[in-house]
Amino acid sequence: MELLGLDVLFKGSNAMRLLQGLGVAVEISIISVVISLVLGMLFGIFMTWKNPVARVISRIYLEIVRIMPQLVLLFIVFFGATRALGLNxxxxxxxxxxxxxxxVGEMGDLVRGSLESIPVHQYESAAALGMTKGQIYYHVVIPQAVRRLIPMSIxxxxxxxxxxxxxxxxxxVEVMKVGQQIIEANRMVSPNAVFGIYGTILLLYFLVCWPISMLARHLEKKWSN
Amino acid sequence: MRKRFVGIAAVAAALVLALGLLAGCGSSGSSSAASASGSASASASESASASGSAVYRTLDDIKASGKIVIGVFSDKHPFGYVDEGGEYAGYDVELANRLAEDLGVEVEFVSTEAANRVEYLETGKVDVILANFTVTEERAQKVDFCDPYMNVALGVVSHDDNVITDLSQIGDGEVIVITGTTAETYLTENNPEIKLKKFETYANAKTAFENKEGVAWANDNTEVIAFANSAKGFTVGIEELGSLDTIAPAVSKGNTELLQWINEDMEKLGAEKFFHAAYEKTLLDVYGADYEDTLVVEPGQAK
Structure with a gap:
């Protein structure tokens, strides 16, 4: 315990604070993930449009998402919006x-990829059977696209x-920041806390992400045959 | 087997998510000023954008809202940190709490990083920055500094058996510095004849110096003093090297009303030796009594 500085974790409300920090991180991720999934689907469909204007728009959007580091985007929205537009x-x-x-950008690209991976002859065959465009998507394209989509989106x-x-x-103040606060507040008394606390954070991220990737692997296996 | 595995994984996920969410909700529900939550910044610029062109809140705005938003470090022990009870504490925080008390408002802390302190003031997301903010020309063009409450300079620590009290004593020896620090810049510019041994991190520099690589170690004087006090066999031979810098509260550019109020209040605090008391409460354990007068500035009191 002393060697890893884990004793620091049990001082005061430190462990609870770490969990609260994790709560903040998880809360923000869940909300963003839900928005990304819903809007990403729509954006993905938009991206498959042949309309040149739609293509240019989705191209530019996707490139911005890919090129800009998330940190820069955070600064632009948090500080830039206030500075340029007076929006707080x-x-x-x-x-x-x-x-x-x-x-939304990345999800859209995944949706586009899955949709385009459905061979053209399936659309044509379905149309030949007299299905409407809506029916083709609902009965033929979407069930297959979703299977290809889920592992990647997870x-x-x-x-x-x-x-x-x-x-x-x-x-x-999310889990990393709480960790840094705890480590720094104990820099003199337990210099080893850096291992214990970052180790704990590693475990927390793992416990959140691992089940999600297990689910992805499970679905992949289930649908592959 | 496979099913069971997935089942366990799902239960684990549900548990962790539930715990995290519960904890998260608990924290956002409490309105305690020191709940260490980042959402605090909202209130500072709400009225700022309402009042038109000015990004900052005037003294009256702050009083009317009943809350002053102060940006502090939350991970720089012992200046601004969060203790194990989740409360902000430290030398800077002492002053922040006292300013709020004298103003008759509650204090709301925002956790800032060294790199975004100027930005917080420029966008009016905090009213005051009290985060070990060193006064520099470059920063003074973007924010307004109040009167200083602390001194910083470079310091040089050396081994007890060969105490360096003047740079000329170094001779052929090597001086340890951390890359990117003021110490490195200063020595390169002013004493190019001195051989430097550079390290990327504090930890590496510390280990090297303890193992007698290099005759001395140059860094911020607070850092070398803290080091010499925590380890045996080292003496800070040079306490102040180069230009003496100061640390002061800062407000948004042009917020003179708040600036003047803080200066007046700090002058009162200086008269009652508030900053010595704050030093004894927060910094004494780290820096020891010997450096109290080197580091502390009582505003309004001639040094």
Whole structure:
């Protein structure tokens, strides 16, 4: 215990504070993930449109999402919006906006990929059977696309959860920040706390992300045959 | 087997999520000023944007809202940190609490990082920054500094058997510095003849110095003093090197009303030796009594 500095974890309300920090991170991820999934689906369908204007818009959006580091986006929304537009966005809301912006873009691309992976002859065969466009999507395309989509989108979800560690830079006190606070407050008394606390945080992230990726693997296996 | 595994995983997920959410809700529900929550920043600029062009809140705005938003470090022991009870504490926080008390408002802390302190003031997301903020020319163009309440300079610590009290004593020896610190810049510019041994992290520099690599170690004087006090066999031979910098509260550029009020209040605090008391309460354990007068500035009192 002493060697790893784990004793620090049980001082005062330190353990509870870490869990509260995890709660903040999980809360922000869940909200962003839900928004990303819903809007990402719509954006993905939009991306498959042949309309040149739609293509340019989705291209630019996707490139911004891919090129801009999340930290820069966080600073733009949190500080930039206030500076340029006089809009005051709270740190939590900024995080949700940025994570959703990122999630919708990536999710949209995944949806587009899954939709386009359905061979053209299936659309044509369904149409030949007299199905309407809606019916084709509902009965033929979506069931197959979703199977290809779920493992990849769950991967995105775990990435988003892990990336919440950046939001401490705009003042959100989440699990990483609480960890740093605990380590620094005990720098003199237990210098080894750095191992114990970061180790605990590692375990917490793992406990949140691992079941999610197990679910992905399970679904992948189940649907592969 | 596979099913059971997934089942266990699902239960584990549900448990962790539930615990986290419960804890999260608990914290956001409490309105305690020191709940260490980042949501605090909201109130500071709500009225700022309402009042039009100015980003900051005036003294009257703050009084009317009953709350002053102060940006502090939450992980820089012993200046601004969060103790094991989840309460903000430290030398900077002592002053923050006292300013709020004198103003008759509650204090709301926002956890800031070294890199975003200026930005918080420029966007009016906090009223005051009290985060070990060193006064520099560059920063003074973007924010307004109040009167200083602390001194910082470079310091040089050396081994007890070869105490360096002047840079000329170094001769052929090497001086340890951490890359990117003021100490490195200062020595490179002003004493190019001195050989430097550079390390990337504090931990590496510390280990190297303890193992007698290098005759001396140059860093912020607070850092070297804290080091010499925590380990045996080392003496801070040079307490103040180079230009003497000060640490002061800062407000948004142009918020003169708040600036003047803070300066007046700090002058009163200086008269009652508030900062010595704060030093004894928060910094004494780390820096020891010997450095009290080196580090502390009582505003309004000639040094």
């Amino acid at each position: 966005v709270s740190a939590e809301l900024s995080s949700i906006i940025v994570f959703s912006f990122w999630g 991967n995105l979800v775990t990435r988003m959860i892990k990336t919440t560690s950046l939001i401490l830079m705009i003042g959100v």
